[in-house]
Amino acid sequence: MATDIEMGRTFLDQLITDHLRGENIVTKVSMAKWKLTDTARRIATECMQLHGGYGYMEEYEIARRYRDIPVASIYAGTNEIMKTIIAKNLGL
Numbered sequence: 201m202a203t204d205i206e207m208g209r210t211f212l213d214q215l216i217t218d219h220l221r222g223e224n225i226v227t228k229v230s231m232a233k234w235k236l237t238d239t240a241r242r243i244a245t246e247c248m249q250l251h252g253g254y255g256y257m258e259e260y261e262i263a264r265r266y267r268d269i270p271v272a273s274i275y276a277g278t279n280e281i282m283k284t285i286i287a288k289n290l291g292l
């Protein structure tokens with residue numbers, strides 16, 4: 201999980217740098233949006249499982265993360281729409 205987070209953070213930081221340089225990052229932003237939100241959802245699920253019963257109880261923050269993170273792959277353009285943007289920009 202730490203490796204996935206590190207790779208995602210590196211990709212995101214590179215995109216911010218590219219954006220500040222004025223580069224066209226639409227395709228890569230779409231890649232980042234779907235991949236990072238998908239990764240976050242998977243990690244939240246794994247963390248919830250890792251905590252066992254506590255992970256499901258509202259008293260523990262992981263329960264809220266598990267509940268709240270999935271919406272990130274829906275708002276601001278769903279992940280399916282991100283993939284259609286990527287495919288279009290790749291000429292597929």
Ligand SMILES: Cc1cc2nc3c(=O)[nH]c(=O)nc-3n(C[C@H](O)[C@H](O)[C@H](O)COP(=O)(O)OP(=O)(O)OC[C@H]3O[C@@H](n4cnc5c(N)ncnc54)[C@H](O)[C@@H]3O)c2cc1C
Pocket residue numbers: 271274275276277278279280281284
């Ligand atoms: C908490 C929250 C905050 C929001 N904030 C804002 C906001 O501030 N401003 C704003 O404008 N909107 C906002 N939205 C709306 C959000 O952008 C939409 O919910 C989102 O774009 C998906 O649209 P929809 O809900 O109509 O789902 P639909 O378009 O009905 O999609 C349903 C499912 O079908 C899939 N799908 C749809 N079309 C295709 C396709 N062509 N190919 C493949 N799959 C497809 C989608 O990926 C999704 O899985 C918010 C939504 C939420 C939940």
